[in-house]
Amino acid sequence: MRYEIRVDGQLSEALTSAFPELDHVLMSGHTVLFGHIVDEAHLYGLLARCQSLGLRVLEMRQLPE
Amino acid sequence: MIGRAGVVSAMAGFGFGFGESGSGPAVPCADPHGDPFLRTRFAVPARPATFLRRKRLADHLDQALRTPLTMVNGAAGAGKTLLVADWAEARDRPVAWLTAEAGDPRPGMFWAYLLQALRAAGVPLPVEIGCPADASRVDRTLLTRLATELAARDRPVIVVLDEYDRVSAPEIAEQLEFLLHHAAGGMRLILVTRTEPLLPLHRHRAAGDMTEIRNAELAFTPGEAAVLLGLHGLRVPAPAAEALVARTRGWAAGLRLCALAARESPDPETYLKRFEAERTAVADFLLAEVLKRQTPETQDLLLRVSVLERFCPDLANVLTERADAEGILTGLHRENAFVEDLGHAWYRLHPLFGEILRAHLRVRSPGLEPVLHRRAAQWLRRSGTLAEALGHGAAAGDWEFTAGALVDDLAIGQLFTGLRSDDLAELFSRMGPETTTPATDLVRAARALSRCDLDRGLTHLRHAERTLAGEENRAAPDGEADAATEDGPGPAATWLSCALLEALAARLTGSPGRAELAAGAAERLQETVPGHLLAKHPELTALLLAHLGSTRLWAGHFEEARAALCLVADCSGGAATALPREDSLGRLALIDYLNGWLGRAERKAMAALTVAERYGLPQSSGFGIGRLVLAAVAVDRDDLRLAQGHLDAAADARPNMRDPVTEAGRTIATARMLLARGDTRAALEATEPAVAADVASPWAAGHTALVASAAHLAEGRPEAAAELLHTVPGHQAVCAVGEARAQLVAGRPRAALDLLDRLGPESHAGPAVTVRALLVRAEAAAAAGDSVAVRRFVAQALREARRERLRRPFAEAGGWLRPLLDTAPLRGLAAGWLTPGPPPAGLDERPPVVEELSGRERDVLRRLAQLMSTEEIAADLCVSVNTVKTHLKSVFRKLSVNRRNDAVRRARELRLL
Known part of the structure; x- marks a missing residue:
């Protein structure tokens, strides 16, 4: 399944590299991380990673395949 | 073969005490597997000089003294830990503090640490509470004992679990809820967490017994932000403070970093304005800003120590290959930048910054991480914390080192x-x-x-x-x-x-x-x-x-086996040796059973189960023979329902390892129960060996032959039965008695008595063997028409069997015995345990109480004796109905009874009431 996670602010290279399995695109005032997600455990793991890096999740949604 | 003396000297040198009955050290100051508990896990974190005490939050937190559960819930860096630490330090009594371990602790480990945190805070906990010996589980009875202990306190103990979001196992939440419920006001639990814990919060909220401080409340107001910046030497006008709070959403870590970055800049106010306009993620930006203002040495140190959970200057020096860590760390802590002081010259990175720094390390120095892990592992190996050394060795992928260290x-x-x-x-x-x-x-x-x-x-x-x-x-x-x-x-x-x-x-x-x-x-x-x-x-x-x-x-070398097993059963060592102790007690029980001593076997098997319960040993981890011995004992007492219960429990256990002794024990218990039920064919099938062994075991062979001979006897082939037992190696008393009985049935009383006469007192045989031998003699005497001898032998058999409640041999003996038991004086000897009737006065046929009753259990028992209902007892003792039920179960177990009336009667017999 594919997901996108929109977080507040533009991420530095160091922070986007903390999500090596996802692609990202910087927008005005936020960053969209997107890509293939293995299962629910992976999804929750990504959310926990966002939290531990101090990122604010604005939106998260499943993308059509 | 090494003799007993050799083994004793080998054990005595290693701190194995004798006669300590395995109760473990009186004051456990090290964790069960030998590594010293990490003091830093129980330390209330120190507040930096720039910490701002906010009265509105401290006042709200004071309500935690009145509600069983408090949750401080907020984002990483929201200032949760420091708030609670500051509040905890202001209490007039020690607070039990536990920082949850990284990597999702499992229940056994979690509770082992929590017990240690309570002890570190000076909460006296008796050794009987026990300690989990398996990381993945904790026994419910341990929680009950802990709850009882806490419930009996005059003042509730305050327990803080910091970084509780690292604990994701639903069992732990459920166990904490159980403890909270059963401690009945004896505990105030404060959870500090980033995520919503799995406890039934809605129920606590509805009952009004929960204090809740959430992210919004933790956020700094513009006024507070201005004071905080003031503590960092920055004076900001009100509109700037408001803008800053809007940009950071009052986030404590953001404000703190902001202050640090602004202070270093030539014009702080312009800097703050620029930050307002920045569109980057707050933590990411600010951390990079603060980091780049540090000296290159400091930056290098911060990035490198990010692979560590905690560190001291010496360890940091090993990672940087320099010698300047002490000064840098003291300075960073004074500045309140990144590092927290854990006391005893140990530090850690603030978890949020640690994560971000690790991300920076990977980008700046790819490939350095494993090197750092390896260096840390080697330092930790020298400094003596094996568990952490192994963790870093594995993280470095250096298996030669990791396995070598172990x-x-x-x-x-x-x-x-x-x-x-x-x-x-x-x-x-x-x-x-x-x-x-x-x-x-x-x-x-x-x-x-x-x-x-x-x-x-x-x-x-x-x-x-x-x-x-x-x-x-x-x-x-x-x-x-x-x-x-x-x-x-x-x-x-x-x-x-x-x-x-x-x-x-x-x-x-x-x-x-x-x-x-x-x-x-x-x-x-x-x-x-x-x-x-x-x-x-x-x-x-x-x-x-x-x-x-x-x-x-x-x-079949019982005495040598006993010498080795007794050393293990008597050794101390707490949870580390709980499994071999349980194992050895079970084997010793089997030896007693095989020698015919049912009471002794039962006591040792119960002791094995008690060890398993106290240390929460999973049934799958050992060889679990205790239940099988209890089943076999129950068969000899003709209590087939109980025997089946034990066999079912043993079958559910599914041990990971199977050894021939356990499997032979299972075979004996199962086959003897089937024989008692009269199902000879199934009994024979049950004796097929389940585990191959290099050497045949004489007693296993003997018992297989006994089952087969019983089948022959049942089908009218006494000659074959006798022949089968005659060929069993090792002159076993139990086989000789079986053969004697077969000879008697075959019409050769002389041969039967010869076999019995050859059994000397040196066979150490217990009642399960001697009573059967006496009954063969009695039957032989009956065949010879010597009724005086018959009565003498039967009376002696009854006397020897009575203490052990050994009923099975009398059922096996056959129809000639029944009318005899109805005549004086045999009737009196059999009444009350073998045949219906009032038991003779002064006869205590049950085993003594294996375990002392706790004070609370006596309270419950006394009220039970006053014919109070469970609900009435609960109301009278101010505890929940479930707590009373738990106490009752444990009273029943300790008194070996199943019903309330029996418990009261038994307690009176033992003068416990």
Whole structure:
């Protein structure tokens, strides 16, 4: 399944590299991380990673395949 | 074969006490597997000089004193921990503080640490509460004992669980809820967490017994932000403070970093304005800003220590390969930048910054991480915290080091027993097949053997032994092969680990010769390894002796087996040796049963179950023979329902390892129960051996023959029955009695009596054998028409059987006996336990109470005697109905009864009321 996670602010290279399995695109005032997600455990793991890096999740949604 | 004296001297040198009845150390100041508990986990974090106490939050937190549950819930860096730490320090009594471990602690480990946190805070907890010995589970009864202890306190104990979001196991939440409920106001639990815990919060909210401080409340107001910046020497006007709070959403970590970055800049106010306009993620931006303002040495140090959970200056120096860590860390802490002081010169990175710094490290120095892990592992190995050294060794992927550290520390037994075993199994499951040193082979062998994969286990073990021998031959010219150096015990530790696995393999395959060889080698090696390592790992010797004893038992050498097993059963060592102790007590119970002493067997088997319960041993981890002995004892007492219950429980246990002794025990209990039910065919089928053994066991063969002979007798072939038992090796009393009975049925009373006469008193046979022998004599006398002798023999049999409630032999004896039991004086001897009727006065037929009742259990029992209902008792004692039920269950178990009336009667008999 594919997901996108929109977080507040533009991420530095160091922070986007903390999500090596996802692609990202910087927008005005936020960053969209997107890509293939293995299962629910992976999804929750990504959310926990966002939290531990101090990122604010604005939106998260499943993308059509 | 090593004799008793040799084993005793081997054990005595390693801190094994005698007569300590396995109660463990009186004041456990080290955790069960030997590593010192990390003091830093129980330390209330120190507040930096720039900490701002906010009265509105402290006042709200004061409500925690009145509600059982408090939750402080907010984002990383919201200031939760410092808020609670500051509040906790202001209490007039110590607060039990536990910072949850990284990597999702499992229930057993969690509770072991929580118990230790309570003790560290000066909460007196009796040793009887026990301690989990398995990382993955905790026994419900332990929680009940803890709850009872807390409920009896005058003032509730305050427990803070920091970083509770690291605990994701739903069981732990459920167990905390259980404790909270049953501690009945004896505990105030404060959870500090980033995520919503899995406790039933809605119920607590609805009942109004919960204090809740959430992210919005933790956020700084513009006024507070201005004061905080003031503490950092920055004066900001109100509109700037408002803008800053809007940009950071009042986030404490953001404000703190902002202050640090602005202070370093030439014009703080302009800097703050620029930050407002920035569109980057707050933490990311601010951290990069603060980091780039540090000296290159400081930046380098911060990035490198980000691979560590906690560090001291010396360890940081090892990672940076410089010597300036102490000054840098003191400075960083004074500045309140990134590092927190854990006391005793240990520090940690604030978790949020640690994560971000690690991300920076990976970008700036790819490939450095494993190197840092390896250096940390080597330092930790020297400084003596094995568990952390293993963790970093594994993170570095350096399996030669990691397996080597485990083996050199003599810690290989921890793969089988103790709190660490699951974690170690998980850690080494990541080890690939590439590295082949003796130590990695031994770890592979241990893992295979613990899964009962004998072929694979022995292949790895042989490979390790060949490599070791090869290394020694090459090193021999220098004469340094056996030298234990200061750095490590040398090859002796590796050989000793080989001996342990050899003994285990011998036990699993029923090879007494190999077990003795391994034990002999181990005894010699124990002389050459450092004594402090053996003292640190009592499980190694305990496991070795348990394997040796069990193999001797299989071979029928009961006395030698007992010598080894008693040493293990009596040793202290708490959770680390709980598994071998339970194992050994179960084997000792089997020996008593096989010798015909039911009461002794029952007491030892119950003691084994008590150890398993107190330390929360999973049923799958050991060999679990205690239940089988209880089943066999119940059959001899003609209580087939109880026997079936024990057999079912034993079948549910599904132990990981199966050894021939356990399987033979299962066979005996099952077949004897089927015989008692009259199902001879099924009994015969049950005696098919389930586990292959290298050497035949005389008693296992004897009992198989007894079952087969019973089948022959039942089908009218006494000759065949006698012949079968005659060929059993080893002159076993129980077989001789069986053969005598077959001879009698075959019409040869003379031959029967000859067999019995040859049984000397040296056979140490207990009532289960002697009573059967007396009944054969009585039947022979009956056939000869000597009614006086018949009565004498039956009376003696009844007297010997009565104490043990040994009923089965009288049922087996046949129809001639029944009318006799209805005549005086035999009627009086049989009444009340064998035949209906009032029991003779003063006869205490049950076993004594195995375990003392607790104060609370006596309270419940006294009210039970006053015919109060469960609800009334609960109301009277101010506890919940469930708590009363839990106490009742434990009272029933301790008194060996099943009903309330029986419990009261039994308690009166024992003068407990």
